[in-house]
Amino acid sequence: MAEMIKLSIFRHDPDGDGKPFMQAFEVPLLQPGMKLLDALNYIKWELDGTLTYRRSCGEGVCGSDGLNINGVNGLACITPIEGLKQPIHVRPLPSMQVIRDLVVDMDHFFDQYRQVKPWLQSDSPLPEHERLQSPEDRERLNGSYECILCACCTTACPSWWWNGDRFLGPAALLQANRWIVDSRDEATGDRLDQVEDAFRLYRCHQIMNCMDACPKELNPTAAIGHIKRKLVSRKS
Amino acid sequence: MSEQPVKHQRPTLPRPLSPRLSIYRWRAPMLASIAHRASGVVLILFVPLYLWLLHGMTGSPDHYAATLEWLHSMSGKFSLWLVGLALVYHFANGIRYLCLDSGWGESRAMMRFNAKLVLVIAGVAALALFWMLS
Numbered sequence: 001m002a003e004m005i006k007l008s009i010f011r012h013d014p015d016g017d018g019k020p021f022m023q024a025f026e027v028p029l030l031q032p033g034m035k036l037l038d039a040l041n042y043i044k045w046e047l048d049g050t051l052t053y054r055r056s057c058g059e060g061v062c063g064s065d066g067l068n069i070n071g072v073n074g075l076a077c078i079t080p081i082e083g084l085k086q087p088i089h090v091r092p093l094p095s096m097q098v099i100r101d102l103v104v105d106m107d108h109f110f111d112q113y114r115q116v117k118p119w120l121q122s123d124s125p126l127p128e129h130e131r132l133q134s135p136e137d138r139e140r141l142n143g144s145y146e147c148i149l150c151a152c153c154t155t156a157c158p159s160w161w162w163n164g165d166r167f168l169g170p171a172a173l174l175q176a177n178r179w180i181v182d183s184r185d186e187a188t189g190d191r192l193d194q195v196e197d198a199f200r201l202y203r204c205h206q207i208m209n210c211m212d213a214c215p216k217e218l219n220p221t222a223a224i225g226h227i228k229r230k231l232v233s234r235k236s
Numbered sequence: 237m238s239e240q241p242v243k244h245q246r247p248t249l250p251r252p253l254s255p256r257l258s259i260y261r262w263r264a265p266m267l268a269s270i271a272h273r274a275s276g277v278v279l280i281l282f283v284p285l286y287l288w289l290l291h292g293m294t295g296s297p298d299h300y301a302a303t304l305e306w307l308h309s310m311s312g313k314f315s316l317w318l319v320g321l322a323l324v325y326h327f328a329n330g331i332r333y334l335c336l337d338s339g340w341g342e343s344r345a346m347m348r349f350n351a352k353l354v355l356v357i358a359g360v361a362a363l364a365l366f367w368m369l370s
């Protein structure tokens with residue numbers, strides 16, 4: 001008989017009485033190296049088809065299955081069951097409006113991403129071919145461009161929990177920094193103007209939950225620090 | 237005329253907020269950050285106590301004796317211990333934040349390490365102050 005894994009999963013039925021609750025499940029350990037997403041899939045396909053969660057690529061690239069796993073945010077598809085304390089508590093990303101079970105409303109998160117204008121802005125005439133960048137300048141984008149917008153960092157941030165309506169949050173600020181450091185972008189001044197605000201940027205109090213939670217091992221705290229230093233150097 | 241599909245309007249309940257502070261696991265950097273705020277509050281609150289102590293010590297000999305007696309009582313010793321601990325912690329973690337603001341020790345490993353380091357410093361200071369005051 002296969003070893004059983006104990007899980008406790010956040011449930012919320014919008015058509016029910018409206019009260020979320022934790023539901024216990026037991027899933028067999030299917031194979032070595034089994035991931036948390038495999039356990040969720042087993043529950044959905046074999047035990048309870050009503051369990052609702054987002055997933056797509058299953059290999060940490062799409063960023064759909066960001067969840068709170070045993071109290072820390074991460075991606076279910078790349079989190080091994082081994083090493084997780086049981087029962088494994090699986091909850092939706094913190095401080096988000098729950099649509100159903102583990103599915104949360106991401107509109108505000110993506111709206112904040114849009115606010116930093118995450119695209120190349122340049123007034124120079126288009127070159128005949130592509131806009132070139134030296135290998136050194138390209139290297140400066142490492143640690144930023146890998147972000148998959150899973151929201152693990154932003155929803156781990158207590159500053160964002162209390163002031164999420166005005167504080168942009170780590171994911172959006174990591175992206176703001178990605179365009180600030182891009183040698184081809186010519187809107188650095190506007191970008192800095194946009195974030196220079198007691199709430200939009202400076203609500204970061206270096207709690208560092210973002211850095212701790214990022215499943216891609218990026219460091220939004222360091223990116224925010226870089227923006228702050230850029231603002232200081234602009235003044236002096 | 238094509239038939240319009242009947243729309244079933246559901247009463248829309250407010251969506252619940254997913255749990256946050258009550259369930260998030262405390263890690264060293266998060267603890268180091270909240271302890272920095274808490275120790276700052278302790279240090280501010282010590283100012284009126286400090287003024288009261290100064291006032292007591294510099295009043296009359298009776299006042300001096302009474303203040304000294306309070307300082308040797310349990311609540312007096314606890315206050316000194318708490319303020320001493322807050323001072324050491326706020327100082328150590330303040331330097332850590334200055335370094336981070338300057339861009340030193342910004343790797344993920346260093347951020348985790350220096351958070352633990354200041355917490356260890358605070359632990360050692362707590363024990364040392366306890367030993368000095370007991």
